[in-house]
Amino acid sequence: MKHKDIIKQMTLEEKASLMSGQNFWNTKAIERHGIPSIMLTDGPHGVRKQGGKADHLGLNKSLPATCYPTAATLANSWDKSLINEVGQDIGKEARSEKVSVLLGPGLNIKRNPLCGRNFEYFSEDPYLTGELASEMVKGIQSNGISACPKHYAVNSQEHMRMTIDEIVDERSLREIYLTGFEKVVKESNPHTIMSSYNKVNGEYANENQHLANNILYSEWGFDGVIVTDWGGNNDRVAGLKAHNQLEMPSTNGITDQEIVEAVNAGTLDESVLDEAVDQLLSLINKVRLDDQESVQADYEEHHNKAVEAARQSMVLLKNENNILPLNEEEKVAVIGDFAKNPRYQGAGSSLINPYKLSNPLNNLEDSPLNIVGYAQGFKRMGGKSSKLLKEATSLAKSAETVILFIGLDESKEAEGVDREDLKLPQNQLDLVESLVKVNKNVVVVLAGGGALELPFADQVQGILHTYLSGQGVGEAVVDVLLGKHNPSGKLNETFPIVYSDIPSSPYFPGDQVTSEHKEGLFIGYRYFETANIPVRYPFGYGLSYTTFEYSNIKIDRLNVSFDLTNSGQVAGAEIAQLYIEKVDSEIFRSKKELKGFDKVHLEPGETKRVTLALTRRDFSYYNPEIKDWEIESGNYKVQVGSSVQEIHLEETVEMDGVSPSIFLKSEYPHYAVAQVKDIPDSEFEKLLGEKLPPKTWDLHKDLGMNDTINQAQYKNWLGKSLYNLIMFFHFFFKKIGKPLTANNVYFVINMPFRQIDRFSGGKISRKNVERLLRWINR
Ligand code: BGC
16 A cells, blocks of 8 residues: 555545545545645546536536547547647646546447447447547646546446446457457556446446456556546445445535445445555545646647647548549538538537637638638528528529538537437438539538438538537638648448448347347447448548558568558548458457558658557457457458458468357357347347346336436326426427437436435435435335
8 A cells, every 4th residue: 555654544534535526526635634636527528627517418618628529530530649649738728727637538439329429439449449549548648637538338328328237248348348448548557447327237337346346457457546427326335345436526425424334334344445545545646736837738739739630530431523622713602500600529528618619611711712602501400491491502503512511410419318310400411402403513511420321422422521520620621622631531430321230220229227239249340341231431431632552561470561652643641451350260250350550641652661560469359268368270361451341452360379169150140140130139148148137127116216217207196297397398498499408308317316416416415315216106
């Protein structure tokens, strides 16, 4: 123990008091021991420091800060140094605001494109996620503060996120959901990690001995502090036993008292508390800013970095007849509300109050283009308007080219709710239809934090996906449209043709109690490649204004090298990707797995030799029986390409390993051919190694603290009235055009009763919640 002396002098009550926050964002100080309070704040793509009223859903304003592109956007850059630099900037702004722990990056795996918070996450691929998130952590922590990678783990959906039990087999857990966190812990040494709200295989993540004690601390050697997600504590003592040193926000001393009582009753060994205090004190010493000189962030410089990050992250999906870049003085009609009011970030706890914000329309008007006019085109929040449609269509007739800005509105991708579908609103689709009839040169500029169905892809000439580009979106998009910046972004996720193609679509978001990850490790391209299902745009895909050639592959002791040449007319950057594929595998596995990449800048005609190093782990699968990684011996194809589908070079390497005795294709007929949309319970149970728990609520049981108001509707008139009242407000806010407020009201429906006293800041006491439950159960 590092702080034995202080800990010895502390009373039991003092020690317990450190285990939860002082208020919404700060830890407690204990002056008599010289322990200062430190501040934690969101994250992840900027600093959300609230000066006044606090909340965890972005309801109240925060201080102005630079709003960088969200993680889903940055991930399209595949640019480790850029992401490190963005991390450095965010860390600097945090430090200048005396924030010691920045709550990010978010690195949950995009299991399903409907997850409402996918815009905050990096990728469907764990390798890419881990590589990029590690850089973000390194960048943030270079300022002497802590990053807080979140949400550990398997926070795959927003629907019922505080109660849902994510059922996932150990192999998929390790290979898909934990690999990113493992990389981050081992490569960038975060000082804190945030546990997620959900359960994983029956235990709340925050109390999960397996996730915390066995994996995070023992296997990976994490030596930092686990922080609960805000209000994510269930049983405080069980959490402490699973290394949850810090519960946030404040619980007005309620759970501190629970710790004291457990020690006095002998159900909690005081040494567990001492160890937690020791770890917390180590964190505080590392990141305390009360005794540090203040730093100044240069917000103008940071804005330029935000613009650069946005440029590097946009993905050119289609460029028929080289419609882009636009020619100077081209007669252009700008259509679509998103040109004037860009959608540049998501909603919820990551909502940044941007220091400044550009918009594409202004930047287009300032460019050498001949802008013939702007038309709004559609109502942003949905609904027909023939007037707007007509206006836009007649404007389109007068131009050589139409630049059409469409996308998802603010309520579609938000914390606490999942998306209902992958579609763009009908009024926008109608507009595209109408415009392509009168002008054959339509370029669509998309805004939104992830994958979309794009039924019009064959009808328009160009598609540029800006994702959620942050405050520099205006400058960045115009630079790309005009060719001042050659686009180089590549998709961090697969774009299906329709949502029902998604492997987890039959299982997402689960039932009342559980969300079964029956598709196992076949998520994203792992499924589409193995099952050979066509997609709209594959993982790793993106176009450039130049062309690249790959040649001369050599493999020397797992170092893969090859030549990359810019064979076109303009400078550009290519993201070269390395995949491995087991030849004649006996176990079921993904046909291809990403194991390396590099983003290479090349002048026209220039060639560079690229080397990517593989490790033995890259060939391994996780074997729960031996609790370790192992390699199936035999041949592996090593493939280099410009997307998962466009492989340009291939070599074979032989690896020694084992002849597997587990996951044999012969024993898992559906997984063997990635036919994962109709996995029988028995095959999933075999993979899980246990029977599936009940999927639905037992309506005869009394409700407890972990049940929700949603369940109360089935109990008695009181529960039903409570439910109806909340749903009334939800629909009311929807009706009056306030979908974000409607989302937040809906969020209450799925809140467990245990949260009521927490989130009301103690105004509704635990006793009153218990009383309410008694009435509902009567
Ligand atoms: C979110 C976290 C966030 C926290 C604090 C929670 O609702 O899940 O990502 O850091 O609130 O705002």
